[in-house]
Amino acid sequence: MVGPSYTDMRNFVVVGNKAVTSPDFSLNGLPSSAGRLDILCRCVNSAFFLSHDIRRDVTLWLILLGGPDPQVIIRFVGDRLKHLNPDERNIATLIKKALDRKSEDGREIESTPGIYVKRGELKDALEGAGEILYLHEDGVNISDMEFSDPTFVLGDHLGISEEYEGILERLGAKKVSIGPRSLHADHCIIITHNRLDINEFDRSCN
Amino acid sequence: MVGPSYTDMRNFVVVGNKAVTSPDFSLNGLPSSAGRLDILCRCVNSAFFLSHDIRRDVTLWLILLGGPDPQVIIRFVGDRLKHLNPDERNIATLIKKALDRKSEDGREIESTPGIYVKRGELKDALEGAGEILYLHEDGVNISDMEFSDPTFVLGDHLGISEEYEGILERLGAKKVSIGPRSLHADHCIIITHNRLDINEFDRSCN
Numbered sequence: 001m002v003g004p005s006y007t008d009m010r011n012f013v014v015v016g017n018k019a020v021t022s023p024d025f026s027l028n029g030l031p032s033s034a035g036r037l038d039i040l041c042r043c044v045n046s047a048f049f050l051s052h053d054i055r056r057d058v059t060l061w062l063i064l065l066g067g068p069d070p071q072v073i074i075r076f077v078g079d080r081l082k083h084l085n086p087d088e089r090n091i092a093t094l095i096k097k098a099l100d101r102k103s104e105d106g107r108e109i110e111s112t113p114g115i116y117v118k119r120g121e122l123k124d125a126l127e128g129a130g131e132i133l134y135l136h137e138d139g140v141n142i143s144d145m146e147f148s149d150p151t152f153v154l155g156d157h158l159g160i161s162e163e164y165e166g167i168l169e170r171l172g173a174k175k176v177s178i179g180p181r182s183l184h185a186d187h188c189i190i191i192t193h194n195r196l197d198i199n200e201f202d203r204s205c206n
Numbered sequence: 207m208v209g210p211s212y213t214d215m216r217n218f219v220v221v222g223n224k225a226v227t228s229p230d231f232s233l234n235g236l237p238s239s240a241g242r243l244d245i246l247c248r249c250v251n252s253a254f255f256l257s258h259d260i261r262r263d264v265t266l267w268l269i270l271l272g273g274p275d276p277q278v279i280i281r282f283v284g285d286r287l288k289h290l291n292p293d294e295r296n297i298a299t300l301i302k303k304a305l306d307r308k309s310e311d312g313r314e315i316e317s318t319p320g321i322y323v324k325r326g327e328l329k330d331a332l333e334g335a336g337e338i339l340y341l342h343e344d345g346v347n348i349s350d351m352e353f354s355d356p357t358f359v360l361g362d363h364l365g366i367s368e369e370y371e372g373i374l375e376r377l378g379a380k381k382v383s384i385g386p387r388s389l390h391a392d393h394c395i396i397i398t399h400n401r402l403d404i405n406e407f408d409r410s411c412n
Contacts, residue, residue, distance in 0.1 A: 027234075179407075201386035
């Protein structure tokens with residue numbers, strides 16, 4: 001078992017307000033019967049895929065709040081991932097396996113290589129996180145910031161609830177914006193990666 | 207029938223080297239039996255979706271080269287699109303309908319609102335295009351450029367063939383780069399939109 005590591009990593013936490021916590025959903029009905037699990041699948045794609053490669057320096061937490069079982073965290077660890085393809089159906093199959101194999105006693109289980117599942121919620125995912133950034137249209141322009149082991153928090157189509165905004169505020173999260181338009185969570189992850197890629201490249205050239 | 211319009215539009219052309227041209231594929235096998243149609247579906251998502259809205263100022267051409275039928279162009283027109291959801295399966299269903307309804311005599315057919323299909327290839331899609339930009343890692347940094355009615359050309363997992371690179375060169379296409387990493391086509395569209403959004407916003411504030 002590999003515990004969470006935030007050092008030299010890019011971390012993303014995505015809240016699925018209606019995403020199912022039981023494996024009894026149809027792969028043909030991700031937006032409907034699975035509570036917009038399609039959005040979370042696309043966030044997995046955005047977080048990890050390069051052209052013909054995987055981003056090894058990324059950890060992604062999905063927070064599934066949609067019931068019927070208690071809240072679930074699924075953690076994806078880039079440098080241990082295997083069998084991950086970029087299409088929604090493949091990613092949903094791996095999430096289904098994770099939900100099927102989760103322990104009832106709260107222990108974290110590695111359901112397939114690099115994918116870990118346990119009962120839990122936002123504050124469990126953020127335990128040990130360094131700098132917490134809440135991606136939000138009203139935030140500070142991401143281009144004006146320097147990051148150290150950032151953890152970016154995003155919501156699905158319903159955003160982040162007031163309760164969760166309260167948790168983020170108490171943890172000292174800063175709001176950051178990636179542009180003037182309101183975008184899907186998976187699109188925000190792509191743009192965030194791009195800004196960090198450019199920053200890293202510029203630093204390596206100086 | 208609404209003809210192509212490039213004025214004040216953002217235009218994207220995506221080449222699907224193996225994407226099927228017949229509707230006889232399984233919605234459960236987009237990466238396999240449909241010739242990586244999953245990539246093209248994600249490009250449709252990236253080109254059009256805002257949070258709870260559609261980008262009306264976008265036209266997207268998919269060029270399907272994978273047989274068994276002759277080459278096909280599917281054109282998506284933002285300000286006429288209806289029934290478009292962001293998940294791959296929904297988008298693939300609309301592409302399947304387009305392929306099912308295409309005319310054998312080369313005429314362009316509106317298969318569902320805002321989606322047009324005809325036999326054709328890259329040079330047909332680029333007829334009448336203004337400034338053609340070929341998204342490529344070795345290109346000029348996109349941040350250093352100003353665009354007027356741009357048409358961005360991208361390839362799927364196999365990129366752009368030498369034959370098609372020759373066509374682009376003869377049409378005077380410029381290579382532009384969006385960052386230091388090699389990315390999936392759908393991710394490139396997201397980043398391109400973000401740069402254009404920021405440019406437009408900056409201009410509106412000055």
